[in-house]
Amino acid sequence: xxxxxxxxxxxxxxxxxxxxxxxxxxxxxxxxxxxxxxxxxxxxxxxxxxxxxxxxxxxxxxxxxxxxxxxxxxxxxxxxxxxxx
Numbered sequence: 314x315x316x317x318x319x320x321x322x323x324x325x326x327x328x329x330x331x332x333x334x335x336x337x338x339x340x341x342x343x344x345x346x347x348x349x350x351x352x353x354x355x356x357x358x359x360x361x362x363x364x365x366x367x368x369x370x371x372x373x374x375x376x377x378x379x380x381x382x383x384x385x386x387x388x389x390x391x392x393x394x395x396x397x398x
Contacts, residue, residue, distance in 0.1 A: 322388060323360075329384070335379065336370060337374070340370045343363045343366055343370065347363030360370070
C-alpha cells in the first residue's frame with residue numbers, strides 16, 4: 314500500500330511532536346523532583362544534578378524542531394527528484 318506525500322509528512326510531524334512532548338514531560342519531572350530534593354533535609358546534590366540535566370534537556374527541544382524541519386525538507390526534495398525522473 315502506497316502512502317501519499319501528505320500522509321508521510323503528517324506521520325513525520327506526529328513523530329516529532331510526540332518526541333517534543335516526551336522531552337517536555339521529562340524536563341518537568343526532573344525540575345519537580347530536583348526542587349523537592351533541594352528542600353532542607355533532602356539530597357540537595359542530587360537535586361542540583363537533576364536541574365543540570367533538565368537544563369540540558371531544554372536545549373534538546375530546538376534540535377527536535379530543527380530535525381523535524383530537515384526531515385520534512387528532505388521528503389520534499391525527494392519528491393521533486395522523483396517527479397523529474
